Amino acid sequence: xxxxxxxxxxxxxxxxxxxxxxxxxxxxxxxxxxxxxxxxxxxxxxxxxxxxxxxxxxxxxxxxxxxxxxxxxxxxxxxxxxxxxxxxxxxxxxxxxxxxxxxxxxxxxxxxxxxxxxxxxxxxxxxxxxxxxxxxxxxxxxxxxxxxxxxxxxxxxxxxxxxxxxxxxxxxxxxxxxxxxxxxxxxxxxxxxxxxxxxxxxxxxxxxxxxxxxxxxxxxxxxxxxxxxxxxxxxxxxxxxxxxxxxxxxxxxxxxxxxxxxxxxxxxxxxxxxxxxxxxxxxxxxxxxxxxx
Amino acid sequence: xxxxxxxxxxxxxxxxxxxxxxxxxxxxxxxxxxxxxxxxxxxxxxxxxxxxxxxxxxxxxxxxxxxxxxxxxxxxxxxxxxxxxxxxxxxxxxxxxxxxxxxxxxxxxxxxxxxxxxxxxxxxxxxxxxxxxxxxxxxxxxxxxxxxxxxxxxxxxxxxxxxxxxxxxxxxxxxxxxxxxxxxxxxxxxxxxxxxxxxxxxxxxxxxxxxxxxxxxxxxxxxxxxxxxxxxxxxxxxxxxxxxxxxxxxxxxxxxxxxxxxxxxxxxxxxxxxxxxxxxxxxxxxxxxxxxx
Amino acid sequence: xxxxxxxxxxxxxxxxxxxxxxxxxxxxxxxxxxxxxxxxxxxxxxxxxxxxxxxxxxxxxxxxxxxxxxxxxxxxxxxxxxxxxxxxxxxxxxxxxxxxxxxxxxxxxxxxxxxxxxxxxxxxxxxxxxxxxxxxxxxxxxxxxxxxxxxxxxxxxxxxxxxxxxxxxxxxxxxxxxxxxxxxxxxxxxxxxxxxxxxxxxxxxxxxxxxxxxxxxxxxxxxxxxxxxxxxxxxxxxxxxxxxxxxxxxxxxxxxxxxxxxxxxxxxxxxxxxxxxxxxxxxxxxxxxxxxx
Numbered sequence: 001x002x003x004x005x006x007x008x009x010x011x012x013x014x015x016x017x018x019x020x021x022x023x024x025x026x027x028x029x030x031x032x033x034x035x036x037x038x039x040x041x042x043x044x045x046x047x048x049x050x051x052x053x054x055x056x057x058x059x060x061x062x063x064x065x066x067x068x069x070x071x072x073x074x075x076x077x078x079x080x081x082x083x084x085x086x087x088x089x090x091x092x093x094x095x096x097x098x099x100x101x102x103x104x105x106x107x108x109x110x111x112x113x114x115x116x117x118x119x120x121x122x123x124x125x126x127x128x129x130x131x132x133x134x135x136x137x138x139x140x141x142x143x144x145x146x147x148x149x150x151x152x153x154x155x156x157x158x159x160x161x162x163x164x165x166x167x168x169x170x171x172x173x174x175x176x177x178x179x180x181x182x183x184x185x186x187x188x189x190x191x192x193x194x195x196x197x198x199x200x201x202x203x204x205x206x207x208x209x210x211x212x213x214x215x216x217x218x219x220x221x222x223x224x225x226x227x228x229x230x231x232x233x234x235x236x237x238x239x240x241x242x243x244x245x246x247x248x249x250x251x252x253x254x255x256x257x258x259x260x261x262x263x264x265x266x267x268x269x270x271x272x273x274x275x276x277x278x279x280x281x282x283x284x285x286x287x288x289x290x291x292x293x
Numbered sequence: 294x295x296x297x298x299x300x301x302x303x304x305x306x307x308x309x310x311x312x313x314x315x316x317x318x319x320x321x322x323x324x325x326x327x328x329x330x331x332x333x334x335x336x337x338x339x340x341x342x343x344x345x346x347x348x349x350x351x352x353x354x355x356x357x358x359x360x361x362x363x364x365x366x367x368x369x370x371x372x373x374x375x376x377x378x379x380x381x382x383x384x385x386x387x388x389x390x391x392x393x394x395x396x397x398x399x400x401x402x403x404x405x406x407x408x409x410x411x412x413x414x415x416x417x418x419x420x421x422x423x424x425x426x427x428x429x430x431x432x433x434x435x436x437x438x439x440x441x442x443x444x445x446x447x448x449x450x451x452x453x454x455x456x457x458x459x460x461x462x463x464x465x466x467x468x469x470x471x472x473x474x475x476x477x478x479x480x481x482x483x484x485x486x487x488x489x490x491x492x493x494x495x496x497x498x499x500x501x502x503x504x505x506x507x508x509x510x511x512x513x514x515x516x517x518x519x520x521x522x523x524x525x526x527x528x529x530x531x532x533x534x535x536x537x538x539x540x541x542x543x544x545x546x547x548x549x550x551x552x553x554x555x556x557x558x559x560x561x562x563x564x565x566x567x568x569x570x571x572x573x574x575x576x577x578x579x580x581x582x583x584x585x586x
Numbered sequence: 587x588x589x590x591x592x593x594x595x596x597x598x599x600x601x602x603x604x605x606x607x608x609x610x611x612x613x614x615x616x617x618x619x620x621x622x623x624x625x626x627x628x629x630x631x632x633x634x635x636x637x638x639x640x641x642x643x644x645x646x647x648x649x650x651x652x653x654x655x656x657x658x659x660x661x662x663x664x665x666x667x668x669x670x671x672x673x674x675x676x677x678x679x680x681x682x683x684x685x686x687x688x689x690x691x692x693x694x695x696x697x698x699x700x701x702x703x704x705x706x707x708x709x710x711x712x713x714x715x716x717x718x719x720x721x722x723x724x725x726x727x728x729x730x731x732x733x734x735x736x737x738x739x740x741x742x743x744x745x746x747x748x749x750x751x752x753x754x755x756x757x758x759x760x761x762x763x764x765x766x767x768x769x770x771x772x773x774x775x776x777x778x779x780x781x782x783x784x785x786x787x788x789x790x791x792x793x794x795x796x797x798x799x800x801x802x803x804x805x806x807x808x809x810x811x812x813x814x815x816x817x818x819x820x821x822x823x824x825x826x827x828x829x830x831x832x833x834x835x836x837x838x839x840x841x842x843x844x845x846x847x848x849x850x851x852x853x854x855x856x857x858x859x860x861x862x863x864x865x866x867x868x869x870x871x872x873x874x875x876x877x878x879x
Contacts, residue, residue: 095832167764
């Protein structure tokens, strides 16, 4: 339901999909292996089933989340046997290949840059398809369209807590929504842009929007990967908008911030004091524990 | 699916809904801001997206949960653009209004009492509609009817753990089901009453039941808000029923509780001793940490 | 949807179902009471609602999970009033029966052995029905068939984290997928076998497969219950397959493991060193806290 069904006769478009997905799979499972650190490798030794499930979440997380949000079966995408097989093969090679050959190849920077760029191509296409799909279900559900597009673009990142729990790790203090990474943020902005385009509020054709957004994403991501930078290119724009919309992050109301500066600082201090009632407990405990060493 | 669809021509009932929802929104987001403490304010500064998502959970949690339980799309309700816009506006004013004017107005006791009373009107209507809706899907599914009614009445409270996780807070030791607040408890009892009425086991018309239950809820809630009390008006009835149905909470079987009193106490002590194997660990850790200061 | 509907006239098959379910219910709620320890008893005193919800999860967890995975309503099964009533009666007797009579009867070893064996009969039938059901939805979705069969066989075990959270307990370090118990593992293997059979890759009739797998499961489980053993009968087979497929659990590649032994050990040590960055923190904290006593 809601998936563009293909029959076995017309294998051509499918092979194309698989081909483009292949690149994305490389990168996602590579990311699983890299971010999970040796923990991911050790997990693959201790519990191949959990490791495989994690890899599937990484590869198809966006489809799972979008299906959950639209009330479809979360494992609907797993009926694409070829894609699941491909992802499983990549997972197997990534973790169990003799001499780590496969991982070393993919981690080699020039190869990685190509894959990273291609992944962004897939991401933007996923956002566009997700919004088209949501638009098909809810013609005027703009919030739904943005949410589905966001989820299709960010994938597993938005359910990182669930994915960590599967690996037996639990970090409730943070999540992807509280501290958005570049791809999550860009997916959100992209989803808003594509929703505006879909609702004919943005005077640009969809093909052009896809082209320019892909160009922007791929360039940003390739530069960030090449320079190992984590800075967001949205930072200046965000700081301005946030200042305008949500007031000074250091004060409650910016129209009074000049001559009430001291008062504001005070106010804010008491804020963070009160706020961190629970955070502090956590923090204190950790610090005390460290002192107790 | 399962929503009473409205077309754009007949705006009157919609406006009425929006109007009555407006009061509920005031109170729910006010509650978010109040219960979240300055943590909620600080969250709204650090991550407006997470704060907005929390506010939406608070406002539409009951619809989301009911949709999840009935297998519909959890974000189905977000196609009501006007309601989402209204809730977003209230959220924005509540957190970002200069001088905190909006929050101070709504927190002013006489104003609050009106809104609190109106919220209970909305709550009872939601329970009744939820049970009607569940009855439409499952004609003899009494448990389902009670569950949907409960969920429609309690809303976000029943998924407080999820909501906290979104804010980066994690308190697994307790949840709304283990320690029910008054609205959650009243919603459960209300859902049972409405289910009995719907199944024609209660010789009262639905209109009358709605009227009397609303009266009861609004009175209770207004008194509790005005006197800042947290006692449950169900306490005496519950203690009697619980004694009758589930035995003495201090012993295992009440028919022996007089001449086995000492034995029972002992039994119970060993119980709580054994029970708290895991709780104790947690507790001990915290105490030790505090001592270590 | 997807449930074999019965009308009130043909009560015979229903009574049969209820009869066979009765045995399973005994054992599941017995397990809840036993594994939850006195914590489960204390929970039943403090919060009967949470205790009842837990019991329902234990009894119908497999249906709930399968419904969630297939995108149906998770509480769909609760429209079977008779089964819910039966489960509730067993729950009530198990926890609130005077003198603990009921629990003592069921825990009596010879009685328990019969029930344990019968539970495995129900389990295997559930796996077979689950796979048949999934096959009906997705004709070539082999992964989906295995997942649904697994979930139908393991039930609440696969959502133990959710179930614990409901009781106010939180153990994120482990879950059923990381450390599979015998029934979970056997359900997974059974689901794979039944999927192969359903896809005509296994030259055996379904009736025969059900018979032999039930025989195997019941024998294993009865022996394990009688001898209080927790060893898995799959251990030798697993160690061989795992060695072959996933490499030496102690090294990265078994073809080099003889003359690279020292290197490998080293490698592994650094692995576990790096891996446990987060685990260690947790562990250290606990140890330090204990020292601080």
